[in-house]
Amino acid sequence: MLEIKDFDLIYRTEKGVMAALRKINLTINRGEVLGLVGESGCGKSSLISSILRLLPENAGVAGGEIRLGGTDMLSLSENEMRRLRGRDISIVFQNPMSALNPVLSIGRQMEDIQFRESVSRAEKRERAAAMLSEVGIPDASRRLRQHIHELSGGMRQRVAIAMALMARPSLLIADEPTTALDATLEVQIIEKLKALQEEIGCSILFITHHLGVVAELCDAVAIMYAGEVVETGSVERIFGAPRHPYTRRLIACDPAHIGDPSRVLPTIPGEVPKLYDLPGGCVFRPRCEVAVDECARTHPELYEMDAGHHAACIVARGEKS
Numbered sequence: 001m002l003e004i005k006d007f008d009l010i011y012r013t014e015k016g017v018m019a020a021l022r023k024i025n026l027t028i029n030r031g032e033v034l035g036l037v038g039e040s041g042c043g044k045s046s047l048i049s050s051i052l053r054l055l056p057e058n059a060g061v062a063g064g065e066i067r068l069g070g071t072d073m074l075s076l077s078e079n080e081m082r083r084l085r086g087r088d089i090s091i092v093f094q095n096p097m098s099a100l101n102p103v104l105s106i107g108r109q110m111e112d113i114q115f116r117e118s119v120s121r122a123e124k125r126e127r128a129a130a131m132l133s134e135v136g137i138p139d140a141s142r143r144l145r146q147h148i149h150e151l152s153g154g155m156r157q158r159v160a161i162a163m164a165l166m167a168r169p170s171l172l173i174a175d176e177p178t179t180a181l182d183a184t185l186e187v188q189i190i191e192k193l194k195a196l197q198e199e200i201g202c203s204i205l206f207i208t209h210h211l212g213v214v215a216e217l218c219d220a221v222a223i224m225y226a227g228e229v230v231e232t233g234s235v236e237r238i239f240g241a242p243r244h245p246y247t248r249r250l251i252a253c254d255p256a257h258i259g260d261p262s263r264v265l266p267t268i269p270g271e272v273p274k275l276y277d278l279p280g281g282c283v284f285r286p287r288c289e290v291a292v293d294e295c296a297r298t299h300p301e302l303y304e305m306d307a308g309h310h311a312a313c314i315v316a317r318g319e320k321s
């Protein structure tokens with residue numbers, strides 16, 4: 001479905017050209033939910049902006065490929081890309097207000113998003129009401145007449161998710177869509193999302209720092225660190241047998257709480273290196289407790305640990321699984 005190969009992204013800044021994403025390799029299969037995890041500043045948003053081609057002015061693609069269902073996204077025209085964003089890819093951001101128009105009623109916006117469907121306005125309205133009910137909004141027909149400022153934060157995000165799913169996308173990209181919500185609400189929305197994902201059969205790229213959400217919603221996980229993907233595998237492998245020291249620090253501490261939706265990324269000592277000050281060798285080495293001398297010299301590739309489970313660590317590669 002989505003295939004990212006050796007993708008490199010740079011930002012031009014006053015400090016020079018910074019390699020923000022380096023040799024990113026990632027695949028999402030049809031109908032698969034991939035969780036993208038990593039501390040703030042690791043490049044998660046840069047990666048989805050690259051996929052969507054919504055990059056800031058000072059960004060540049062320095063190499064690699066991004067393909068959606070075989071289409072080379074990096075070579076599409078702006079128009080073709082816009083069409084793709086409306087039809088094949090939907091997006092939910094952390095702030096629902098960025099997707100919603102304050103001056104139009106919710107119903108009007110949900111009708112408009114169905115502009116490609118050749119059905120009557122009344123039918124579109126009915127579909128919109130049905131989708132609102134699906135994401136757990138009671139009294140949907142009344143809600144359709146309201147404006148976004150009349151709704152609570154949780155309701156707004158539900159509307160944003162309903163809008164994103166209305167287009168029945170083949171890929172839904174969600175950048176921390178539930179982070180601003182309280183834990184109970186978050187669980188409810190994730191459950192809805194999961195049910196709708198199964199019904200529509202879309203793939204999801206889900207960014208969150210809630211590990212419980214990853215365990216609940218995702219099939220596969222990619223761990224990012226300082227602009228690189230450092231581990232990928234099934235949710236069972238990543239939570240049950242993480243191999244990269246960074247993943248272990250993030251995840252392995254208390255498996256008993258994996259299902260706890262309020263569980264967020266633990267704070268680990270040190271910080272993500274700045275892009276203008278990346279260490280040579282392994283980027284995680286300055287924070288790593290198991291680093292050996294070679295880690296300062298050799299930049300690790302994603303080595304296969306078990307079938308479908310990769311980690312970029314020479315120490316892990318030397319361990320028995």
Ligand SMILES: Nc1ncnc2c1ncn2[C@@H]1O[C@H](COP(=O)(O)OP(=O)(O)O)[C@@H](O)[C@H]1O
Pocket residue numbers: 011012013020038039040041042043044045046047056058059274275
């Ligand atoms: N337009 C930009 N120009 C320069 N640096 C940027 C720009 N956008 C993001 N960055 C830097 O790129 C890195 C990754 O940022 P981001 O993709 O937002 O990470 P995340 O979403 O994981 O928090 C950070 O070091 C951030 O400061």
Ligand SMILES: [Mg+2]
Pocket residue numbers: 044045046
């Ligand atoms: Mg981000």
